[in-house]
Amino acid sequence: MALTQVLPKQPELEVSPGQRYDGIFTALDTSQRILGAAPLTPFSLPPGPALGFGQPQSPCEAPRLPGNVKMTLENRDLWKQFHAIGTEMIITKSGRRMFPQCKVSITGLEPDGKYVLLADIVPVDNSRYKWQEDHWEPSGRAEPRLPERVYIHPDSPAPGSHWMKQPISFHKIKLTNNTLDQMGHIILHSMHRYQPRFHIVRAQDVFSRRWGGCSSFTFPETMFLTVTAYQNEKITQLKIQTNPFAKGFRENGLKNKRDRSVRVKRKLPSAEQEEEEEQGPYPPAECKRPLYSGPCDSTLDIGGGLALPLPSPDCSFHPITPPNPTSPSTEANDPSPLPITANQEQAANLEMSGQTTDNFLRPESQAYPEIPAGQDGSMYTCQSESSSAAGVSHPPNLQRFPATFQASQEPPHPYNSQSEYRLYRQDMTCIGDYGPSSCAIPAPGREEEGGIRGYPKNSDLRFQHFLPNSGTKPGLQFSGPQIQRLYSGGGWM
DNA sequence: TCCGCTAACACATTTGAACCGC
């Protein structure tokens, strides 16, 4: 079934050739880009927290990276401020960046080894949420899992020395609620709870079929709820105060909410007059230091404006930690709180000190295990041995499969969504065994070192074809099955 | 009526092309 038969023709689907991924995924058709099945990257990323959060994850085929590989959340204190209130992320049809942005630093890599950095965002639980006056509470079951996508850092692949020399920013990740998104943004459901994850994979290039290990990290502070409009006014205020793009809405600016509404209604510039009338519940907190160094190409230059203090050097690595259901909050588990910063002062102003995202959920709503907190990311295992007894009771990716993909009334076609479904079912079978599956890894004899069919080995050149916007390297966002297919030999290897 | 979503809007910031002088 051709795409046009599956989906009504929509103007937004008309993307100029330069913006499409045709150049890179020559063996994939549009339907897969739009309706990519559940994620299965070539690296077989662990399942989402909803299915064993904080527990050893299902194995990827490669051995885990050495234990001294550590990842640290750079702007952790800012994240903690938002987490204390209950982080909300706006998602829009056209895609919205995350704020705070995901910024990490890595140590322990081999300087000369090549690594690929990936990020994805997975649901925390199976609930939909609803804002009730001053807190979030579950409101029914979650929507069916969407075609999840993986964001590959645009610098990938790069030697370990590159990743370790400066903080790594994932600020170009965009979130959308458009299930037909063609721009490669990460598709999420509104009013759901998500957890970003970061993955380090040792590989020669993004499309390499030979890879030498992986480690995955999560930071509890980065958990967020997706919304199409902010529900918690404290979040709105904190975003306005900390995001430079929202300066226009700060109380001490000329365009605060009240002013604007007044001006719109009266068409009068009465900023000073209104300022005394209403200061709002949250007095403007001066940013004593820049909280946001502005967009950068890919990674951030420490000396060039890294705004937030680096984590203390003694921050310990937190390997797999069993979930602690009795723990009241992640903050309580935090062994190494950062010193008070300007940001935390803002938090105090907002009366959110000591609170966590979970505090904004009714106790009965905390149906997921507590996340182990640490200054470094909690690492998933990528064990090479089977770990079916790791606590995940069923194939994790089974739930990721959108129910809408299951109806198959058309004969399978090599390049339509149904075929992707079949491909994914194979993967599910393999992953469900939790063993060192061979699904994503070809037999050694089948490995090829050649470039992508019709493309040179130089991955950067491939990027130019791949990226929606040529020029800069905004990062790669595409669905796991696309990569999976490449690695499983079904693509253009 | 309520709630969630979307598009339009105004504003701040970033980016890059155009321009100028040396």
Next chain:
DNA sequence: AGCGGTTCAAATGTGTTAGCGG
């Protein structure tokens, strides 16, 4: 012609708001 600095418009990233639809 090449280089470096400046200017300015376009692009992009924000939150707000009205209106729509289920």
